[in-house]
Structure formats: structure tokens, C-alpha cells
Amino acid sequence: MINTAKRLEGIGEYYFSTKLREIDTLNKQGKNIISLGIGSPDLPPHDDVIKVLQEESAKPNVHAYQSYKGSPVLRNAFAAWYKKWYGVELNADTEILPLIGSKEGIMHICMTYFEKNLAVLVPNPGYPTYASAVKLSGATPLYYDLKEENNYEPDFDQLENLIQQGSQSPLQVVRGLWVNYPQMPTGKKASNKIFKQIVDFGKKHNILICHDNPYSFILNNEPQSILQIEGALDVAIELNSLSKSHSMAGWRVGVLCANEQRINEVMRFKSNMDSGMFLPVQLAAAKALSLDENWYKHINEIYKQRRNDVYTLLDKLNCDYSPEQNGLFVWAKIPSTYKNAYDFSDEILYNSNVFITPGGIFGSNGDKYIRVSLCATSEKIKEAVSRITNHLNKADN
Amino acid sequence: MINTAKRLEGIGEYYFSTKLREIDTLNKQGKNIISLGIGSPDLPPHDDVIKVLQEESAKPNVHAYQSYKGSPVLRNAFAAWYKKWYGVELNADTEILPLIGSKEGIMHICMTYFEKNLAVLVPNPGYPTYASAVKLSGATPLYYDLKEENNYEPDFDQLENLIQQGSQSPLQVVRGLWVNYPQMPTGKKASNKIFKQIVDFGKKHNILICHDNPYSFILNNEPQSILQIEGALDVAIELNSLSKSHSMAGWRVGVLCANEQRINEVMRFKSNMDSGMFLPVQLAAAKALSLDENWYKHINEIYKQRRNDVYTLLDKLNCDYSPEQNGLFVWAKIPSTYKNAYDFSDEILYNSNVFITPGGIFGSNGDKYIRVSLCATSEKIKEAVSRITNHLNKADN
Numbered sequence: 105m106i107n108t109a110k111r112l113e114g115i116g117e118y119y120f121s122t123k124l125r126e127i128d129t130l131n132k133q134g135k136n137i138i139s140l141g142i143g144s145p146d147l148p149p150h151d152d153v154i155k156v157l158q159e160e161s162a163k164p165n166v167h168a169y170q171s172y173k174g175s176p177v178l179r180n181a182f183a184a185w186y187k188k189w190y191g192v193e194l195n196a197d198t199e200i201l202p203l204i205g206s207k208e209g210i211m212h213i214c215m216t217y218f219e220k221n222l223a224v225l226v227p228n229p230g231y232p233t234y235a236s237a238v239k240l241s242g243a244t245p246l247y248y249d250l251k252e253e254n255n256y257e258p259d260f261d262q263l264e265n266l267i268q269q270g271s272q273s274p275l276q277v278v279r280g281l282w283v284n285y286p287q288m289p290t291g292k293k294a295s296n297k298i299f300k301q302i303v304d305f306g307k308k309h310n311i312l313i314c315h316d317n318p319y320s321f322i323l324n325n326e327p328q329s330i331l332q333i334e335g336a337l338d339v340a341i342e343l344n345s346l347s348k349s350h351s352m353a354g355w356r357v358g359v360l361c362a363n364e365q366r367i368n369e370v371m372r373f374k375s376n377m378d379s380g381m382f383l384p385v386q387l388a389a390a391k392a393l394s395l396d397e398n399w400y401k402h403i404n405e406i407y408k409q410r411r412n413d414v415y416t417l418l419d420k421l422n423c424d425y426s427p428e429q430n431g432l433f434v435w436a437k438i439p440s441t442y443k444n445a446y447d448f449s450d451e452i453l454y455n456s457n458v459f460i461t462p463g464g465i466f467g468s469n470g471d472k473y474i475r476v477s478l479c480a481t482s483e484k485i486k487e488a489v490s491r492i493t494n495h496l497n498k499a500d501n
Numbered sequence: 502m503i504n505t506a507k508r509l510e511g512i513g514e515y516y517f518s519t520k521l522r523e524i525d526t527l528n529k530q531g532k533n534i535i536s537l538g539i540g541s542p543d544l545p546p547h548d549d550v551i552k553v554l555q556e557e558s559a560k561p562n563v564h565a566y567q568s569y570k571g572s573p574v575l576r577n578a579f580a581a582w583y584k585k586w587y588g589v590e591l592n593a594d595t596e597i598l599p600l601i602g603s604k605e606g607i608m609h610i611c612m613t614y615f616e617k618n619l620a621v622l623v624p625n626p627g628y629p630t631y632a633s634a635v636k637l638s639g640a641t642p643l644y645y646d647l648k649e650e651n652n653y654e655p656d657f658d659q660l661e662n663l664i665q666q667g668s669q670s671p672l673q674v675v676r677g678l679w680v681n682y683p684q685m686p687t688g689k690k691a692s693n694k695i696f697k698q699i700v701d702f703g704k705k706h707n708i709l710i711c712h713d714n715p716y717s718f719i720l721n722n723e724p725q726s727i728l729q730i731e732g733a734l735d736v737a738i739e740l741n742s743l744s745k746s747h748s749m750a751g752w753r754v755g756v757l758c759a760n761e762q763r764i765n766e767v768m769r770f771k772s773n774m775d776s777g778m779f780l781p782v783q784l785a786a787a788k789a790l791s792l793d794e795n796w797y798k799h800i801n802e803i804y805k806q807r808r809n810d811v812y813t814l815l816d817k818l819n820c821d822y823s824p825e826q827n828g829l830f831v832w833a834k835i836p837s838t839y840k841n842a843y844d845f846s847d848e849i850l851y852n853s854n855v856f857i858t859p860g861g862i863f864g865s866n867g868d869k870y871i872r873v874s875l876c877a878t879s880e881k882i883k884e885a886v887s888r889i890t891n892h893l894n895k896a897d898n
Contacts, residue, residue, distance in 0.1 A: 106676070106709050106736075108766050109616040109638070115769050121569070144565040158555040168876075169541040169750045172518070204601055204753070204775065211774045215637070219506040236773040240612070241506070242639075279503070312503050339503075353566045355779050356601070369505050372512050376633040377608045378601065382752045382782070479565075 111240050119232070119465045127459055138488045139459045140414075140477045143288075143432040147351040147406065149392060150399055156391045160384035170380025172371060174202030181390035182344075182359050189321075190329040198364040199337070201371065202389075204381055206318055206345040206358030210237045213314055213341060213360075216373045217280060218243035223270045224280040225263065228467030229289055231316065234282040244276060249469055252437070256292035258283070260301060267309055281306060284316040286324060289466045289475040291429025299330045306339040313340035318358075319431035321349035321400055323407055337363040341370075348432055350392040351403060357381065357389040407432070410478045413485040420492050421452070423474065434476045435463070444471045455499075456491040508637050516629070516862045524856055535885045536856045537811075537874045540685075540829040544748040544803065546789060547796055553788040557781035567777025569768060571599030578787035579741075579756050586718075587726040595761040596734070598768065599786075601778055603715055603742040603755030607634045610711055610738060610757075613770045614677060615640035620667040621677040622660065625864030626686055628713065631679040641673060646866055649834070653689035655680070657698060664706055678703065681713040683721060686863045686872040688826025696727045703736035710737035715755075716828035718746035718797050720804050734760045745829055747789040748800060754778065754786040804829070807875045810882040817889050818849070820871065831873045832860070841868045853888040 120142060127137050148154070160166055173179070176196065183196035194200055203209045210233055218224055220242040226234045228247040235245040246266050250256045263281075270276040283302055285294030306313040313330065320327040330340050341362040347353035360370060380386075411434060418425050418436045425436035442448045445462035453459050461477070463470025480488075517539060524534050545551070557563055570576070573593065580593035591597055600606045607630055615621055617639040623631045625644040632642040643663050647653045660678075667673040680699055682691030703710040710727065717724040727737050738759040744750035757767060777783075811831045815822050822833035839845045842859035850856050858874070860867025877885075 106614065106707060108613055108769075111616060112613065112766070112769050115773065121772065142566070146562070146565060148561040148564050154558050157558050161551050161554050164545040165543070167545050167748055167751050168543060169539070169744075208775050216505055216509065217503065219508060233773055240770065240773060310503060347566075351564055354564050354777075356776065369509070372505075372509050373637065375518065376512065376630055376637060378605050379753065380751075385779070 111242060115236055115239060123459070130453075130457070135457050137453070137457050137459055138480065138484050138491070140480055140485070140488060141459045141461045142479065143348070143477050144353050144479055145348060145351040145432070146479050146481070147403060149351050149355075149388075150395055152395075153350070153352070153388045153392045157384050157388040160387045166383040170383055170386070172375045172380055174200075174380055175383060175386045175390075178202050178386040178390045181393040182361075185393040186329065186331070186361070189327050190332060192329050192331045194331070194361055195364070198367060199361060201360040201362075201367050201374075202381060202386065203343075203358040203360055204378060205347070205356035206316065206343040206360075207233060208378075209343040209358055209360045210234060210314075210316070211240070212370050212374050212377075213280075213312075213343075214238055214241040214243070216370050217312055221277065222279040223276040224282065225266060225278060225311075226282045227258075227284065227287070229463060229470035229473075230282065230284065230466055231288055232465065234316075238280075238282075243279070246270060246276075246278065247467060250287065250290060250292075251469060252290075256287055256290040257294075257298050258302070260305060263305060278309065278311060280312040280314055282314045282316065283330075285328065286319040286322075286430035288319060288431060289433055289461075289463060289470060289473070290435045291426070291431050291433060293324065293428075293430045294328060294330075296328070296332070299328070299333050299336075303330065303333045303336045303340060307335075311339070315340055315342045317342055318345040318348050320344075322431050323404055323411065324430040331361060341366060346389055346392055350389075350395070350399075352389070352392060355385060355389070357385065407478050409482050410480070410485055413482050413489065414476045414478065417476065417485060417489045417492065420489060420496065432478050434478070435473055436476065437473055442472075445474050449474060452492065456488070456495045458488040458491055508639060512633055512636060520856070527850075527854070532854050534850070534854050534856055535877065535881050535888070537877055537882070537885060538856045538858045539876065540745070540874050541750050541876055542745060542748040542829070543876050543878070544800060546748050546752075546785075547792055549792075550747070550749070550785045550789045554781050554785040557784045563780040567780055567783070569772045569777055571597075571777055572780060572783045572787075575599050575783040575787045578790040579758075582790040583726065583728070583758070586724050587729060589726050589728045591728070591758055592761070596758060596764060598757040598759075598764050598771075599778060599783065600740075600755040600757055601775060602744070602753035603713065603740040603757075604630060605775075606740040606755055606757045607631060607711075607713070608637070609767050609771050609774075610677075610709075610740075611635055611638040611640070613767050614709055618674065619676040620673040621679065622663060622675060622708075623679045624655075624681065624684070626860060626867035626870075627679065627681065627863055628685055629863065631713075635677075635679075640676070643667060643673075643675065644864060647684065647687060647689075648866060653684055653687040654691075654695050655699070657702060660702060675706065675708060677709040677711055679711045679713065680727075682725065683716040683719075683827035685716060685828060686830055686858075686860060686867060686870070687832045688823070688828050688830060690721065690825075690827045691725060691727075693725070693729070696725070696730050696733075700727065700730045700733045700737060704732075708736070712737055712739045714739055715742040715745050719828050720801055720808065721827040728758060738763060743786055743789055746797075747786075747792070749786070749789060752782060752786070754782065804875050807877070807879050807882055810879050810886065811873045811875065814873065814882060814886045814889065817886060817893065829875050831875070832870055833873065834870055839869075842871050846871060849889065853885070853892045855885040855888055
């Protein structure tokens, strides 16, 4: 009997992993479930991106190990992309670290800066991996609320209280804050003011601000970065990704932006864990980053149509939603007659063969909400609407 | 000032990272250094592998997130490969976990099983990442000797002593053993007897045996796996890789083989860290694994020629070496007139513009050795011989 390390206590199988297995079983029974669950872009990348991958991989000298810091071509492409779209100047040699997907960046940051006897603020609701990675580092996640009545912005009085509460015990010095706008799952975009307040809060308390920014190009005409705030690099790290912005989720290409010292610190962990990405993938990613506004227009037209279809679906389900949301999902409040969204989601799954994510998996503040993915074709979403309508009509009779 | 976590203490920049920067500087000064340092295959993969990548990446539906467990196509290909070449039966659904390179597997294993108050046995000399990953997990590496006079096999009396020594303190229960045959850097192949002794040792002391097996197809007609030992899966995990065997180092494709319970345990860490690999890369890797013996013959003919050229180089340098070595390097003893191989390596670098790795970076038992990589063309190795000969002739006059 060989025990696992204590850091794995309380780290279970991801909700989606269990649920997808259930859906798989239902499908094997012939149910043909329509999943509006996961935010995995179904659209392909731009043709030119694939062409670069194909051409570069045919060359004989591109198959060796790559540098831990990534190809200069990709780092320069990220720098140009940040400059063009966010208006943020980053040094391609020292402030940009390409990643095998931004998800690994969450773990690299946690392992580099967090450990036992420290606490880290994480959003409720938020992406579950923030809390899991904090726990795996040995630190304690302290949840801060994002509520509809506060426009899904942090309540800085509560953050101050959590810092005080954390500090009361020598076991819980608060060392970090995970934050993410456009926010997943609530679809809320940050104001410049909120980013400024977060950076100030980090400076005041000597807390590392970890901003995760994968959604800023989806259904959003003004991509924002926390690094737009003057002096943000003193205290903030930003993760970004090509998964959503360039429909390259499976390719695993992300980036970590931070000041030089921090990049070097993260590299001390990362260089013991992996190597640089496959060069043809890096060069294809650089091509993707150089695409002009037509690319973003193209994917957003599709997502906009799908969002309209999802609104129809939510209207059928008597759910409330804000029409001002960004990102790859629509966040909606369930009818007050339901105790929680787990029941609501299961009812839709079993009655109509449509899967929608219950908001509770993102934290207790999501208990009365559902999250509908835009990563299904309009045709499929319309079919989901029709299945749900049919069931409701039957139930009415 | 935001501090890094304690786990990074003593984790410095990798030797190669510093040295490669120095070589880069020398090259900028016009020195045109020939590097026989790193084991990064310069040969391309088989044409069919690249073709699969090209064809699959052109499909519209291959760009989404992939399952954490990897494509069944790749898992089945690994199972068939293990069966065909090692004679080992593995269940493709439950005992095989594809990795983004086997290097990440070293960290996943350490983070899943090791932590503070535990010790882990690591080889001296050996791949430095074993000890770094153990340290990053919070556990303590305890070095065991691999010496030429013992045929680079573990001394089980010493291992027993290290276990006793570890056990004397409640802080150091020995929980794991890292081992690797064909061994890097010594090029030593394991006997079946040694693998059996290692598995028995693991069972006796309830120690996880972590076998890293990336070199078994290079200059070796009988690939071995520790899993060939009956009952090995009870106590052993094996990492394997396509980096060397299929000239795909940059692609980042590896595998972790273990029993079902262990795969599930490692997945609890890994699924919080990354996602599945790019599907076209997985399918191309499956193609690589299905290649017949002509592939291995093809690359080994090239490596054999290079090894002969390296022997000539080592003869010029008055180094002693065993002609029975496996893997991507030749390990050789430096002339007794030199204090250590760092001086010897630097002398060759500065006098002849040829870089050869000093053995000391793999542990103190490597201090009197150098490791010469076969990842340079015969032409380059011959040019290195000629530069060294020229310098020696000049020095003689």
C-alpha cells in the first residue's frame, strides 16, 4: 500500500469528468444528449494557421527539444498582439513566457509562490482549478464573493476582512489573489476602475495578483488586460490563451506575462517540469496571433448567432439573464421554484436529453444559476430548444 | 517584495541553461562551437508520422480540448507497442496514461506520492531532474551510488543502509526509488536480474519504484522494461517516451504505465495541471508507435556510425570507455592527470571550440567522466576530432 501525498486530500475527480462519463453512458443507451456544458471551441483555427503547422512540420530540423523560454518568433508575436489589441508594451525577451496552455500556468504560479501557512483569495463563483491548484501547492484558498447585486465585482471591504481574518493566524498570511475578467462563469467584464482597485489592493497588502484572461476576445469589442493599469507589472501576473480567441483549445498554447524577475522565478519551477513546445505549433500560434480583425469578427458573428439561440432557450426555461455578457457562455438565474441548479440541470438532462452546467460547481454563489456554452452549432442549440419545448408542452397537457 | 515558496530553495538554473548561454556568447564572437552536449535528436521522425499530423490537422473537428486520459487510438498504440517490443501486456483503458513528454511524468509522480518528511532514493550519477522534482515535492533526495566497479548497478547493501538511515529520523521515511536503464549518463543496460532485485526491494520496503525508460531503443537490439518482471505493476511505474525512440523530442509525447489505481491517483494531480494533447499529435504518435523494425534499424545505423566517430574522438582525448553502451551518449573516463571533468570540458571548449558535457553535473560519481552526445552528424563529430587533433599537435610543438 503506497499512500498518496497529503496535497491530494480533498482533490477529487473534476465534476465534468464524472458527468461526461454519465452522459457517455446515456449516449450508449441511445439518448443522443446535446451537451451545452463545456467551453471547448468546436470551430477550427484559421486556415493559414494550419498551413504553417503543415509546412513547418515537414522541415527536417524542427523536431528537437525547444528552449524553455519558447521561440523568439512566438514571444515577439505575443508582444505585438498585446501591443496591438490591449495597448500593453511587453518586452518579448524578458516579460513573456509561452506555456503549454494557460491551465499549466495556474499550477506553475501556485507552485512558485504558494505553500503551507499561506492563503490565497479565489473567486466564488470561479474556475474550480484556481482553488484546486492553490490546495495542491499546500496553501489554503479563501473564497471571496462575486454577486449579481454587486455586478460580479469584488467587495473590497470583504477582501480586507479576509486579509485580516487570514492574518489572525500565523498559518494564513494571504499571499495571492486569483481574479479573471471577462469573468467565467458570470460573463462579467471588468471596468478599468476595478482593475485599478485590484492592483492597488495587491500593492497595499503585498499580494500577488494573478489575472487569468482567456475570454477577452469573445463577444467583446474592447479586449482588456489588467496590465493596462500603470505599474500593474509590479504586482500582477497575467495568463492568456489561444484556446478561445483562436479556436485552438486542443493545441495547448498559452502565455504568462509578468516582470522579468517573476518570469525567472516561474521558470525555476517550469524548467524542471517540461520543455518548450513543438516548434511548428509555436510558429502556427505566432501566425494566429498576427491575424487581423476579420478573424475576430468571423468567430464572433458565429458566437453572436448562437447566443441569440441560447437566449431563446433560456426564455423557454424561464431563466433570467443579462444581455451584457462576454465570453463563451451565458450565465442565467434559474426560476425561483427550484432549490438549486443541480436539480434543474438534471431535470433538463433526463427529460429533454440536453446537458447544461449547474452553476454550483463554480462555487456556492452559483447555486441558483446555470451556465450555457456557446460551443455548439446553432442547429444543435435550436434542436435543444425544440426538445425542451416538446417536453414542456407534454408536461402542460 | 513577493517571496517564492520554500520548495524553490536550492532549485537553481539548470547547468545546461547557463552553459548554453555561454556557448551562445562564444558563437556570437565567431567561435562556431560544435556542441556534443545535449541529447536532443537532430534526425526527423518518419515521413508517415509527419503526414498523419498534416492530414489530421486539416480536419475541422480536431481542435477542441482532448480528454485527460488521451485518445484511445494512442493508448491502444502504446499497448500494442509494449506488447510487440517488450512483451508486456498492459490494459490500454486503465494502465496507460499518455503524457506531454515523459519529463512532466517525473513531476506528476513526485507531486502525487512524495512530500515533506519523506525521502526518495535517486541515482548518482543520474538525470538531475529526478532530484529536482523530489525537492520540489518537499521530499528529500537520498543519493545511491552507481559506480563503474559495480558495473553501474545499485549496491543493495547501500540501499538497505539508506533505508535504515532514512528511517532513523521520523522526518525521512523512504517512499520512492528513481531508477533508469539503459542508464543515463553511463549507458549501462540492466540485466533482468537487476530489474527483479529492484522490484523485490520495492515490495520488501513498500517503496514506489519509478523507472524512467526513454533510451531502450537506441543502439540496443533488445528493448527492456521493468514491467517484464512478474508482479512489477504492484510496485512500479514506468515512464517511456517517443523523444529518442522516434526522433520526436520537440513534439512532447510520453507515457506513464502503472496499475489502474496508480493511474487514477496521478490523474488527480495531472487533471488539475493540464489537458489532453493536440489530437493530430496523438494520432501521429500512434503512427510512430506502429512503425516496424526498419525504423529502428534506420536510426541505429546512423547512431552507430556516429558512435564510431565519437570513439575516435575519445581516443584522441585519451579517455577510457566501454564499447558496450546503450542510449544516445558515450560515457568515458577522463585521463587521470585531470582533477575533474569540468576543467577537462572547459579546456576542450576554449582550446578547440568543442563542447562536451562534464559528468559531474549528473552527480559526484561523474566527476572523472565526460558524456558525449550522438546528436550531431558524423561530419560534425569528425570536424570536432580534427579541431582537437590540431590543437594537440600545436601543443606538442
